[in-house]
Amino acid sequence: MNSDIEIIKGRLTRLFKRRPKTRYWLMLTNDTYDQTYNLFFYSQRANERLQSVPLHKLAHYDLADLEKLLKALRQDIKLTIEFVGFTGERWPASQKLIQRKRVPLE
Structure with a gap:
């Protein structure tokens, strides 16, 4: 994870x-x-096209480990994180919904 x-x-x-x-x-x-x-990683300048760059692929498919990773990542990085494909799922520790509505990408 580190x-x-x-x-x-x-x-x-x-x-x-x-x-x-x-x-x-x-x-x-x-x-x-x-x-x-x-x-x-997404970036968009005013009046320009959207740029998307793949950052990383997490092969360990465990929601609890993902929650720990995001918690550690958010301490240093203050960017907004959007979630896709997590509709109706909850974080294991806090039981908060990860994603409320489906986005057009799903």
Whole structure:
């Protein structure tokens, strides 16, 4: 798990440029077919196209471990995280809903 965090942080520092009028966020997808979680970095400048870069693929398919990883990641990285493919699922520790409604990508 620690190696996953270091890989994600290293890739984020290269991609996150802090440009003005640019929106940055992360998207975490639940790939139920391959039993993996995929993390993407999104950025969009004003009046320009959306850019998506795959950051990391988490092969360990356990929701409790994912919750711990995100908690550790959020301590250092203050970007918004969007969830896709988690409709109706709850975090094991807090029992909060992960994703309320389906998004058009599902």
